[in-house]
Amino acid sequence: MAIEPNPExxxxxxxxxxxxxxxxxxxxxxxxLVEPLNLTSARWQVLGAVALAxxxxxxxxxxxxxxxxxxxxxxxxxxxxxxxxxxQSLNPRHQRSPxxxxxxxxxxxFAKVMTLEAIxxxxxxxxxxxQDLRKTLQTxxxxxxxxxxxVPRKGGRS
Amino acid sequence: MAIEPNPExxxxxxxxxxxxxxxxxxxxxxxxLVEPLNLTSARWQVLGAVALAxxxxxxxxxxxxxxxxxxxxxxxxxxxxxxxxxxQSLNPRHQRSPxxxxxxxxxxxFAKVMTLEAIxxxxxxxxxxxQDLRKTLQTxxxxxxxxxxxVPRKGGRS
DNA sequence: TAAACATTGACAACTGGTTTTCAATGGTGG
DNA sequence: CCACCATTGAAAACCAGTTGTCAATGTTTA
Numbered sequence: 001m002a003i004e005p006n007p008e009x010x011x012x013x014x015x016x017x018x019x020x021x022x023x024x025x026x027x028x029x030x031x032x033l034v035e036p037l038n039l040t041s042a043r044w045q046v047l048g049a050v051a052l053a054x055x056x057x058x059x060x061x062x063x064x065x066x067x068x069x070x071x072x073x074x075x076x077x078x079x080x081x082x083x084x085x086x087x088q089s090l091n092p093r094h095q096r097s098p099x100x101x102x103x104x105x106x107x108x109x110f111a112k113v114m115t116l117e118a119i120x121x122x123x124x125x126x127x128x129x130x131q132d133l134r135k136t137l138q139t140x141x142x143x144x145x146x147x148x149x150x151v152p153r154k155g156g157r158s
Numbered sequence: 159m160a161i162e163p164n165p166e167x168x169x170x171x172x173x174x175x176x177x178x179x180x181x182x183x184x185x186x187x188x189x190x191l192v193e194p195l196n197l198t199s200a201r202w203q204v205l206g207a208v209a210l211a212x213x214x215x216x217x218x219x220x221x222x223x224x225x226x227x228x229x230x231x232x233x234x235x236x237x238x239x240x241x242x243x244x245x246q247s248l249n250p251r252h253q254r255s256p257x258x259x260x261x262x263x264x265x266x267x268f269a270k271v272m273t274l275e276a277i278x279x280x281x282x283x284x285x286x287x288x289q290d291l292r293k294t295l296q297t298x299x300x301x302x303x304x305x306x307x308x309v310p311r312k313g314g315r316s
Numbered sequence: 317t318a319a320a321c322a323t324t325g326a327c328a329a330c331t332g333g334t335t336t337t338c339a340a341t342g343g344t345g346g
Numbered sequence: 347c348c349a350c351c352a353t354t355g356a357a358a359a360c361c362a363g364t365t366g367t368c369a370a371t372g373t374t375t376a
Contacts, residue, residue: 009279018298023181121167
């Protein structure tokens with residue numbers, strides 16, 4: 001009657017709980033890290049998406065890069081533009097959908113964030129082995145890929 | 159001028175991004191998994207907290223067990239009680255703060271969730287090595303502990 | 317070219333968290 | 347006993363995301 005999870009599944013479940021905890025703490029610490037720059041973790045991520053692309057992007061492109069919905073990205077963009085981190089330019093390919101580029105302030109702020117992040121991460125890894133970290137990254141990526149498969153559904157033969 | 163992140167810090171940063179991605183996907187899949195039972199990932203977690211305690215808990219106790227604020231837990235509890243998963247009983251230690259216990263429906267539903275989760279996790283780990291999973295769990299826990307330390311702040315000697 | 321379809325921004329409502337405030341309870345020290 | 351302080355539930359405002367709808371704009375195709 002009762003399904004017996006095999007040993008690997010038990011550890012996997014513990015990993016899931018650990019991911020939840022680490023995720024929460026990362027957002028919390030990330031907010032603290034960039035708070036002096038008038039940013040949050042969410043706003044930081046938007047800056048990063050455009051900085052990484054190294055060219056202006058439209059709102060839907062930014063959403064895609066971030067893995068969130070276009071409406072979610074738009075909300076942040078509107079606020080970030082208000083605060084002077086982004087400026088719009090005309091999109092030759094779509095009149096109603098402007099491109100967003102980092103302003104001087106945006107670029108300068110993101111550079112500061114990268115420095116802060118590097119200092120923070122350097123302090124955080126003290127004593128962790130490169131090999132363990134590589135293995136962990138590999139395993140997490142592997143789990144992520146497996147999560148692509150649909151969840152088993154009652155009678156789900158499709 | 160530019161801070162150079164050491165190789166460990168680079169991998170750690172990639173692990174952070176992986177944690178964000180896995181976290182998002184886990185919530186998504188968790189929602190799908192328990193949706194037929196009129197639950198969500200968040201509601202599932204509340205059931206789990208009380209089921210694990212094996213005795214009725216007050217709202218603040220549940221919040222503490224879940225690592226969220228008491229107001230956040232209360233919101234879920236109110237809905238879960240409405241839906242028949244929990245019932246209140248008088249708290250001898252506090253007249254205004256009832257204890258929440260799983261109802262028959264609550265217990266039965268949580269048992270089903272555990273079965274679904276076991277099947278899902280069993281399918282998910284196929285081909286992953288127990289040793290790698292253990293190492294990953296260990297590393298994540300280690301990172302979590304290090305995240306306890308406050309973020310480095312400009313001039314933060316306190 | 318015109319009709320059909322897809323993309324887009326704005327807006328509203330929702331989920332699941334947070335913080336803040338307030339009044340009611342509970343405990344403790346004088 | 348009572349004044350003070352901590353805990354608690356309720357409510358409101360907020361953050362960060364979601365879904366859904368609508369009208370405007372692009373694109374494709376018949």
